[in-house]
Amino acid sequence: MNLPMYMYNKHSVFFFSEIDYLYFLLRYHKIIITLKVLSVMDINRFLNSDIYKNYKYKYNNAILVDQDLIDEITNNITSILNKKYINVDFFTTKNRMSIFRFNDKRLVFKMSRENDDIRTRYKNMLYSRYIIDHYNLDLLYIPAATIIDIKSNDKVYTLLIEEYIDLLQNKKRDYYFEKFVDKLDDTIHQLALFICKTGFSDVTFRNIPIMSEDFKKYDKCYKRIALIDLEDLNIAEYGLFGRIGARGLLRCVKSLKQLNIVSSVAKENGIDINRYKFDFEDVKNNYI
Numbered sequence: 615m616n617l618p619m620y621m622y623n624k625h626s627v628f629f630f631s632e633i634d635y636l637y638f639l640l641r642y643h644k645i646i647i648t649l650k651v652l653s654v655m656d657i658n659r660f661l662n663s664d665i666y667k668n669y670k671y672k673y674n675n676a677i678l679v680d681q682d683l684i685d686e687i688t689n690n691i692t693s694i695l696n697k698k699y700i701n702v703d704f705f706t707t708k709n710r711m712s713i714f715r716f717n718d719k720r721l722v723f724k725m726s727r728e729n730d731d732i733r734t735r736y737k738n739m740l741y742s743r744y745i746i747d748h749y750n751l752d753l754l755y756i757p758a759a760t761i762i763d764i765k766s767n768d769k770v771y772t773l774l775i776e777e778y779i780d781l782l783q784n785k786k787r788d789y790y791f792e793k794f795v796d797k798l799d800d801t802i803h804q805l806a807l808f809i810c811k812t813g814f815s816d817v818t819f820r821n822i823p824i825m826s827e828d829f830k831k832y833d834k835c836y837k838r839i840a841l842i843d844l845e846d847l848n849i850a851e852y853g854l855f856g857r858i859g860a861r862g863l864l865r866c867v868k869s870l871k872q873l874n875i876v877s878s879v880a881k882e883n884g885i886d887i888n889r890y891k892f893d894f895e896d897v898k899n900n901y902i
Contacts, residue, residue, distance in 0.1 A: 654748055654811065657741045657847060669740045676758040677775055679721065684764060687723065687773065691766040695727060720778040722757070729772040731845070736761045736774055738844040745811050753801040754808055755779070755825060755840045779840050780826040787819035788866070790837075794824065795868045797837040802872045805839055806854065806863060806879035815852035816843060818860045854880055855890045864890070864897055873897060 660666050686701070693699035695712055702714040705722075712725045726732050736759065743756055757776040764771050782790045791798065805822065808814060821843040828835040849857075854876060856862025867873050877894065880887050887894070 654745070657738075657812070660741050660744055661737060665744065666740065669744060673740060673743065673758065674760045677721070677760045677777065679760075679762075679775055683716065683719070684762070684773075688764045688766050691725075691764075691771060694725060715778060722776045722778050724774040724776070725771060729770070732761065732772040732774045735845050738847050741847070742808070742812055742814075742841060742844050745808060749804075749807060749811065751804040751808055752831070753804045753829065753836055753838050755838050756844070757840065757842065776842075779842070781823040781840060782826050783823070788868070790824045791819070791866060792868050794837045795872070797828075797835060798824075798839075799869075799871060799875065800836060801839055802863070802867060803875045803879060806876050807883070808841075809853035809863060810850045810879060810883035810885070813847045813850045813853065814841075814844065815848045815850070815857065816846040816860050817853045817856075817863050817866065819866060821860075822866065850883070851885060851890075854885070855893050864893055867897070870898070 655663060655665070687694065690699050690701075694702070694714065697704050697712055697714075699714075702716055702723075705713040705715075707713055710726055710728070711731065713722065715722050724732060724735070739756055739759055745751070746754055746756065757779055759774060759776040761772055761774050764773055784790060809817065821841075822839045823842065825838045825840050829838045830836070852860065852862065854862055855864050864873070864876055867876060873894065877887055
């Protein structure tokens with residue numbers, strides 16, 4: 615066996631027997647593998663960790679709401695769930711969620727007849743914050759949020775309360791993705807990585823709106839994307855390449871450079887893009 619029998623640094627030389635050296639190598643590589651495993655947690659490990667508890671404590675106190683407002687919601691639960699309460703503005707949704715805001719408040723409220731829908735969404739938001747912090751994805755923004763339980767007619771409802779964000783809006787949903795294409799390259803890169811790491815799968819223009827205000831760093835202006843619907847953290851390939859009901863990031867990009875960014879990030883994260891070569895060609899031919 616031709617193994618070097620020593621290790622050297624500027625301070626000393628260590629000599630090993632073959633057995634000692636093999637043991638050292640096994641210990642060394644085990645440590646490296648362990649560090650890689652611990653470097654980032656999947657959502658199940660996150661939700662059972664102290665990090666989750668810390669994030670929950672930190673962000674669950676991020677928003678203060680007047681008790682009068684909570685009382686008004688509590689007293690009008692049925693009308694709100696049926697999207698008929700006239701004192702609020704409802705956002706259009708395609709699911710059973712009621713999303714609304716009071717005109718004079720910079721808050722967004724989300725409710726569902728199924729409390730698990732709200733709790734899952736909130737847990738996903740906290741996990742997404744963890745991923746954004748871990749990978750320094752500063753061009754992606756998740757609104758500050760908190761959850762509370764309210765009781766009405768002997769039933770408990772979970773209410774998700776988020777900060778209201780100023781977003782660019784146009785009837786043509788991809789308008790600002792075209793208008794600010796040059797300010798979105800780095801943002802698309804971060805979003806592709808986020809999708810790979812979280813499995814964010816419901817990627818369509820309405821769920822990744824562009825924020826109104828420019829984000830400046832290193833004397834350069836960027837556009838940030840707000841992640842306002844994180845209900846589905848399932849399959850990364852759906853988020854990148856689409857599924858029924860969601861176009862995927864591939865069909866949200868507006869330049870060949872951005873298309874190549876999505877391709878590169880997918881490959882770097884172990885996704886076989888050859889399975890989607892026809893999708894890439896279709897985007898090249900029809901969207902760029």
